[in-house]
Amino acid sequence: MISRIITIALHTCKESVREKVLYNLIGFALLLMAAAVLFGSISLGVDQIILINLGLSAISVFGLLIAIFIGIGLVSKEIERRTIYNILSKPVARPEFIIGKYCGLVLTLTINAAVMTAGFYVALFYLQRRLVGPDWIGLQCVYFILLQLAIVIGVALLFSCVTTPILSATFTFCVYVIGNFLSDIRWFGQESGNTSLLKLTSVIYYLLPNFSDFQTISQTAHGVAAPPYLVTANTLYALLYITILICASVLIFEAKEFR
Amino acid sequence: MIWGSVVMAAFAALWPLQRAIDRQQRSLPQAEGLLYFRSGRALRRWGLGYDGLLADIYWTRAVQYFGRKRLAHARRYPLLGALLRITTALDPHLLIAYRFGSIFLAEKPPGGAGEPQAALQLIRRGIVANPSYWRLWEDLGFIYYWDLKDYPMAARAFQTGSRQPGAYVWMKAMAAAVAAQGGEINTSRLLWTQIYQTAGTQDVRASAVAHLAALDAEQQISELDKLVERYRREKGRPPASLEDLVFSGYLRAIPKDPSGAAYTLARDGRVTLGPSSKVDLSLLP
Amino acid sequence: MFGLLGPNGAGKTTTLKILLRLVFPTSGTARLLGRKFDDPQIHRRIGYLPENPYFYDHLTAEEFLRYVGQLCGLSGGNLRHRVRALFDRVGLADFQDEPLRKFSKGMIQRVGIAQALVNDPELIFLDEPMSGLDPLGRRDVRNLILQLKAEGKTIFFSTHILSDAETLCDRVAVLHRGRLQGCGELRTLLQSAVSGTEILFENPSDEVLQAVAPFCSSIFRTGGRVRVTVPKESDVEKCLSVAIQLHAKLVSMNPVGMSLEDYFMAQVGGRLESAKRPGEEIPVSPRDDS
Numbered sequence: 001m002i003s004r005i006i007t008i009a010l011h012t013c014k015e016s017v018r019e020k021v022l023y024n025l026i027g028f029a030l031l032l033m034a035a036a037v038l039f040g041s042i043s044l045g046v047d048q049i050i051l052i053n054l055g056l057s058a059i060s061v062f063g064l065l066i067a068i069f070i071g072i073g074l075v076s077k078e079i080e081r082r083t084i085y086n087i088l089s090k091p092v093a094r095p096e097f098i099i100g101k102y103c104g105l106v107l108t109l110t111i112n113a114a115v116m117t118a119g120f121y122v123a124l125f126y127l128q129r130r131l132v133g134p135d136w137i138g139l140q141c142v143y144f145i146l147l148q149l150a151i152v153i154g155v156a157l158l159f160s161c162v163t164t165p166i167l168s169a170t171f172t173f174c175v176y177v178i179g180n181f182l183s184d185i186r187w188f189g190q191e192s193g194n195t196s197l198l199k200l201t202s203v204i205y206y207l208l209p210n211f212s213d214f215q216t217i218s219q220t221a222h223g224v225a226a227p228p229y230l231v232t233a234n235t236l237y238a239l240l241y242i243t244i245l246i247c248a249s250v251l252i253f254e255a256k257e258f259r
Numbered sequence: 260m261i262w263g264s265v266v267m268a269a270f271a272a273l274w275p276l277q278r279a280i281d282r283q284q285r286s287l288p289q290a291e292g293l294l295y296f297r298s299g300r301a302l303r304r305w306g307l308g309y310d311g312l313l314a315d316i317y318w319t320r321a322v323q324y325f326g327r328k329r330l331a332h333a334r335r336y337p338l339l340g341a342l343l344r345i346t347t348a349l350d351p352h353l354l355i356a357y358r359f360g361s362i363f364l365a366e367k368p369p370g371g372a373g374e375p376q377a378a379l380q381l382i383r384r385g386i387v388a389n390p391s392y393w394r395l396w397e398d399l400g401f402i403y404y405w406d407l408k409d410y411p412m413a414a415r416a417f418q419t420g421s422r423q424p425g426a427y428v429w430m431k432a433m434a435a436a437v438a439a440q441g442g443e444i445n446t447s448r449l450l451w452t453q454i455y456q457t458a459g460t461q462d463v464r465a466s467a468v469a470h471l472a473a474l475d476a477e478q479q480i481s482e483l484d485k486l487v488e489r490y491r492r493e494k495g496r497p498p499a500s501l502e503d504l505v506f507s508g509y510l511r512a513i514p515k516d517p518s519g520a521a522y523t524l525a526r527d528g529r530v531t532l533g534p535s536s537k538v539d540l541s542l543l544p
Numbered sequence: 545m546f547g548l549l550g551p552n553g554a555g556k557t558t559t560l561k562i563l564l565r566l567v568f569p570t571s572g573t574a575r576l577l578g579r580k581f582d583d584p585q586i587h588r589r590i591g592y593l594p595e596n597p598y599f600y601d602h603l604t605a606e607e608f609l610r611y612v613g614q615l616c617g618l619s620g621g622n623l624r625h626r627v628r629a630l631f632d633r634v635g636l637a638d639f640q641d642e643p644l645r646k647f648s649k650g651m652i653q654r655v656g657i658a659q660a661l662v663n664d665p666e667l668i669f670l671d672e673p674m675s676g677l678d679p680l681g682r683r684d685v686r687n688l689i690l691q692l693k694a695e696g697k698t699i700f701f702s703t704h705i706l707s708d709a710e711t712l713c714d715r716v717a718v719l720h721r722g723r724l725q726g727c728g729e730l731r732t733l734l735q736s737a738v739s740g741t742e743i744l745f746e747n748p749s750d751e752v753l754q755a756v757a758p759f760c761s762s763i764f765r766t767g768g769r770v771r772v773t774v775p776k777e778s779d780v781e782k783c784l785s786v787a788i789q790l791h792a793k794l795v796s797m798n799p800v801g802m803s804l805e806d807y808f809m810a811q812v813g814g815r816l817e818s819a820k821r822p823g824e825e826i827p828v829s830p831r832d833d834s
Contacts, residue, residue, distance in 0.1 A: 018602035089592035
């Protein structure tokens with residue numbers, strides 16, 4: 001079982017890493033970082049803050065695009081193009097397929113993020129002529145971004161089990177946006193003083209993935225690391241949420257008919 | 260079945276985890292949010308024509324930013340000016356943003372950002388964009404009067420505003436009052452009453468109420484101080500407490516401040532707010 | 545070698561998908577290779593070529609086949625050997641390093657067959673294996689299937705093209721609108737409904753036409769030739785002797801093979817009641833026929 005999951009994961013990764021769109025996205029992200037170096041040189045005193053802000057934001061934004069792009073292809077594209085028939089007619093259980101696919105895409109995402117992160121550090125090195133201790137806080141930030149995007153892929157996975165690629169991309173994006181505003185939404189519920197609204201916003205708050213604790217870019221730019229408990233808590237949070245998403249997807253996928 | 264119960268179990272575990280994170284996060288000093296765009300013009304270009312909507316979003320952000328900061332008893336509001344500047348650059352006719360800014364940008368901490376100059380700039384830009392709206396002159400005069408205590412400038416602002424079409428008559432009276440008796444408590448009360456009556460947001464109204472309460476309390480305290488002084492002169496010794504004034508017939512009862520708490524006599528013989536009072540005298544200049 | 549015949553939309557693909565657990569039956573069950581069709585072990589012993597197969601864009605043919613082989617539990621030298629043998633067999637040995645998106649329809653079909661064979665299955669399902677192929681491709685695929693048959697594999701394939709079934713199948717089942725219309729040898733199935741004999745005359749005189757008219761169900765004139773259809777077998781001889789007596793010039797004489805569609809049209813009316821439901825046990829393991 002494990003070996004089949006690994007096989008599916010590796011081949012999913014191999015397939016999606018060769019997608020040309022990804023090269024374009026990564027290229028664009030790297031270009032943005034290069035631009036940040038130039039931009040920083042005409043501004044005063046804040047050049048590496050700008051570079052860190054812009055570079056990490058680029059990793060986050062383009063990572064999101066990549067996550068959604070490959071995430072929606074996860075199941076619905078396989079169904080649409082009927083590639084899934086070939087796999088499921090082999091001795092492969094459906095949960096193995098879902099888990100394998102998911103792992104493969106997270107692997108793809110990690111590779112892409114690694115390339116962008118490397119680009120980011122090259123730019124930072126070019127700017128400062130050295131890399132000092134606080135610069136490596138960026139890695140923690142990238143780790144949080146990756147956790148966040150792993151959840152996004154899980155969301156895309158769940159949606160692509162039930163609807164078309166375009167719709168699942170849209171829905172996934174919406175969940176991402178809402179996930180970033182969740183604390184605002186709950187704050188709004190608390191401020192309104194309306195009990196039913198507060199209940200509704202609280203339900204949304206605990207039900208949807210909450211990304212607000214994963215946003216550490218601006219802190220990172222000022223050289224402030226997230227406290228150790230947050231690293232543990234976020235890791236745990238992401239693992240739990242991914243488990244939920246995968247199990248729910250398997251639940252839907254097990255009952256799915258491929259007409 | 261198994262998968263379903265795993266989903267349930269994971270949600271059950273997620274809930275306390277999120278609560279624990281929230282608790283921890285609250286105890287930390289809040290890091291400043293990030294303004295991706297410093298200039299409203301740039302954002303307008305990036306906004307792909309949705310400036311109206313973007314302005315509304317930024318206006319909401321500004322109000323929320325202010326509300327959240329105040330809830331946390333912040334002493335600095337470093338992003339408030341920028342948020343309002345961006346909002347009004349995106350939609351120069353969003354009058355409420357200027358009026359909100361004139362109060363809270365100028366107000367000294369912790370009630371506001373303590374940036375009266377930024378507030379003046381904001382209002383002046385608002386006047387350029389909305390020349391026929393006379394209330395912005397009122398706000399301008401108000402900042403000069405209350406925050407900067409520049410009474411001649413305040414009088415000029417009220418004067419100019421009173422000449423705008425539709426301006427209320429009292430703007431003229433205000434110009435005269437400010438010029439003649441700058442710093443008088445009655446002028447201040449009149450101004451804050453105006454603010455209260457035309458306040459567009461809950462925050463502004465609450466602020467006006469607090470200021471009016473502080474003004475009243477200050478006036479009452481100075482009256483009581485006079486009574487205490489009279490008591491000392493007539494009896495030859497200072498009263499031990501405000502009750503002494505009641506016993507000797509100077510007062511019918513111990514007076515209460517606008518928040519309903521009784522005044523007390525401090526050891527140094529001066530009248531002060533009671534320990535449970537909600538009135539904030541530090542709002543006054 | 546078993547053929548599942550039926551016009552488009554008859555339920556052939558759905559039947560295959562039910563057997564492969566891609567679609568779930570509302571009721572009924574089926575047996576494959578002596579086991580229940582939902583036995584998880586059964587997939588080790590079967591292969592499946594979907595209708596109009598499509599594979600990953602960015603994998604090469606070799607990577608794809610290795611992938612599928614690994615899923616079937618092959619590894620190392622065993623896998624390498626098997627993949628090479630399969631490419632030789634389907635004639636794609638020169639193209640195994642090309643990405644699959646560059647493959648033509650016929651090549652894709654061959655990759656599809658190769659992937660169905662990767663676990664050396666006992667039972668092979670082929671869904672419309674020849675649809676969309678040019679004549680050359682059809683011939684190649686047909687030869688491949690015949691080879692497999694010679695190796696003693698059981699092959700279950702679906703088609704709507706009668707001639708394919710005729711050349712390949714030992715037995716067929718005919719499906720129409722989800723119902724089983726008949727099962728057995730194709731020739732016996734269609735024989736009961738032979739619609740008559742066609743006779744073609746070269747420039748027949750009116751006299752001839754008048755003489756044969758009583759035996760004919762239809763008379764068509766195309767250019768100088770006249771084609772008549774004689775529905776009854778016993779009338780054919782009479783018709784011919786009358787024509788020959790009048791010195792008519794005979795060009796050809798053919799029994800009219802009934803088309804599959806005609807067969808359905810004939811069947812749908814009369815046999816609805818006796819038709820089996822597809823959910824009932826269809827004998828899917830005709831090992832003795834292969």
